[in-house]
Amino acid sequence: MRNAPTILHLDMDAFFASVEQASKPSLRGKAVVVGGIGPRGVVATASYEARVFGVHSAMPTAQARRLAPNAAYLTPRFALYRSISDQVMALLRQLSPLVEPLSLDEAFVDLEAGDAARDEASAREAGARLRADIRAVTGLTGSVGLAASKMLAKIASERAKPDGLVLIEPGTERALLSPMPVRTLPGVGPATGDHLRRAGITTVLDLSEAGEDELVRLLGKAHGHALYAMALARDDRPVVAEREAKSVSVEDTYAVDIHDRLRIGLEVRRLADRCVRRLRGAGLSGRTIVLKVRRYDFSTLTRSETLRGPTDDPTVIREAAARLLDSVDTTGGVRLLGVGVSGLADYTQEDLFAQAAGEPAEETPEEGVPDFGPERPEPAAPEWRAGQDVRHPEYGHGWVQGSGLGRVTVRFETPLSAPGRVRTFRSDEAGLEPADPLPLVAQVEAAVEGETEDGMRG
Numbered sequence: 001m002r003n004a005p006t007i008l009h010l011d012m013d014a015f016f017a018s019v020e021q022a023s024k025p026s027l028r029g030k031a032v033v034v035g036g037i038g039p040r041g042v043v044a045t046a047s048y049e050a051r052v053f054g055v056h057s058a059m060p061t062a063q064a065r066r067l068a069p070n071a072a073y074l075t076p077r078f079a080l081y082r083s084i085s086d087q088v089m090a091l092l093r094q095l096s097p098l099v100e101p102l103s104l105d106e107a108f109v110d111l112e113a114g115d116a117a118r119d120e121a122s123a124r125e126a127g128a129r130l131r132a133d134i135r136a137v138t139g140l141t142g143s144v145g146l147a148a149s150k151m152l153a154k155i156a157s158e159r160a161k162p163d164g165l166v167l168i169e170p171g172t173e174r175a176l177l178s179p180m181p182v183r184t185l186p187g188v189g190p191a192t193g194d195h196l197r198r199a200g201i202t203t204v205l206d207l208s209e210a211g212e213d214e215l216v217r218l219l220g221k222a223h224g225h226a227l228y229a230m231a232l233a234r235d236d237r238p239v240v241a242e243r244e245a246k247s248v249s250v251e252d253t254y255a256v257d258i259h260d261r262l263r264i265g266l267e268v269r270r271l272a273d274r275c276v277r278r279l280r281g282a283g284l285s286g287r288t289i290v291l292k293v294r295r296y297d298f299s300t301l302t303r304s305e306t307l308r309g310p311t312d313d314p315t316v317i318r319e320a321a322a323r324l325l326d327s328v329d330t331t332g333g334v335r336l337l338g339v340g341v342s343g344l345a346d347y348t349q350e351d352l353f354a355q356a357a358g359e360p361a362e363e364t365p366e367e368g369v370p371d372f373g374p375e376r377p378e379p380a381a382p383e384w385r386a387g388q389d390v391r392h393p394e395y396g397h398g399w400v401q402g403s404g405l406g407r408v409t410v411r412f413e414t415p416l417s418a419p420g421r422v423r424t425f426r427s428d429e430a431g432l433e434p435a436d437p438l439p440l441v442a443q444v445e446a447a448v449e450g451e452t453e454d455g456m457r458g
């Protein structure tokens with residue numbers, strides 16, 4: 001492990017909800033919940049004002065409505081979130097060539113590789129400058145963690161939230177980690193957390209005192225070994241610009257073709273468990289479960305299933321692999337079987353997709369699919385979605401605050417205006433049409449013009 005806190009972890013604060021507040025002046029300082037709005041929808045995120053009521057990611061929206069009935073409930077605008085994410089990632093790449101994005105709002109940066117920092121003072125300065133730049137370019141706040149390893153940088157940014165910067169001084173890591181719950185460590189999801197608790201292990205100190213042998217006994221070799229190292233704050237994982245492992249997979253070739261369907265099922269289950277141990281050992285989780293089957297005649301086929309969010313849960317992965325096997329004809333025998341997981345992330349959303357199972361497709365937030373804009377098919381009677389951008393020839397730009405019973409309420413305001421007024425229309429109002437989102441900060445061109453003017457006046 002390096003001895004300077006030059007690994008930076010950035011995570012934007014209440015990302016989707018903050019974008020909505022920046023877009024919609026009337027929602028600033030208010031409880032905002034972004035997610036599936038339908039009866040079976042789940043919360044993507046909540047503003048910090050809404051979190052006070054106990055609302056959080058992956059909670060059913062119906063439950064959130066009971067906890068925070070007065071919050072604004074908005075459907076996600078993924079295309080806008082993605083474009084802001086691109087701006088943030090571009091700022092990170094100015095700091096270093098080694099940027100490892102983990103999700104839309106989160107990334108590791110190796111400051112040393114970019115010569116952006118060498119020691120504690122320069123790292124702190126780079127982090128502070130980055131936060132200011134993000135604010136200037138996007139209008140949003142992000143929290144920064146700085147430490148000598150990825151694990152601790154991520155823990156630091158979590159402690160910095162919201163709108164802060166925390167630097168963990170090298171040498172203080174173990175004292176800091178010891179009292180923390182085991183779930184703080186990467187690779188410890190809800191399932192592993194429960195398993196450890198039943199063995200009496202709740203804190204990181206308990207993990208290090210249990211010792212490596214005990215952890216290996218409880219969790220298997222790869223996972224136990226990795227977790228013990230993390231508990232001692234040993235983490236040498238490098239920041240990788242392109243994720244090295246696009247997938248984690250295991251496979252077995254059999255000396256004699258297997259014909260028995262029951263035996264094939266058992267083998268797939270065993271492979272799924274092995275794959276989970278690998279995944280957890282690397283502190284990863286993934287969304288796409290892949291089954292590979294090579295048949296007696298060497299024909300090879302793969303089947304895959306993509307979940308709503310990343311998982312490292314053995315039950316979920318076992319069941320997905322079993323479902324995939326159901327669709328494969330194995331008469332004649334198989335000579336190779338494999339199970340893999342791709343679409344990797346180093347966090348899990350088990351709760352999200354467990355609760356979302358069976359949710360109607362139109363409520364499934366699909367990344368990268370804009371839910372507004374010109375390519376939106378023109379419905380006979382327009383269906384207005386809460387949060388959606390609209391334009392009206394008379395009142396200008398606004399957003400849909402609510403709709404139903406043949407009416408739609410629109411608040412007319414823009415990111416740069418004062419909080420605006422609400423007007424109600426018939427939902428088939430002739431002039432009202434979907435619009436593109438507006439930029440959250442004054443355009444750079446405008447700022448340059450302003451400077452020129454100042455210069456001329458001075």
Ligand code: TTP
Nearest residue numbers: 011012013014015016044045057058105349352
């Ligand atoms: P997070 O960074 O986990 O959460 P956040 O940015 O909303 O809040 P904070 O980091 O300040 O605690 O996730 C980033 C975005 O990803 C979040 O704004 C919405 C989306 N998301 C989901 O859609 N579902 C989820 O279960 C989670 C955790 C996040």
Ligand code: MG
Nearest residue numbers: 011012013105
């Ligand atoms: Mg975030």
Ligand code: MG
Nearest residue numbers: 011103105106
């Ligand atoms: Mg995040």
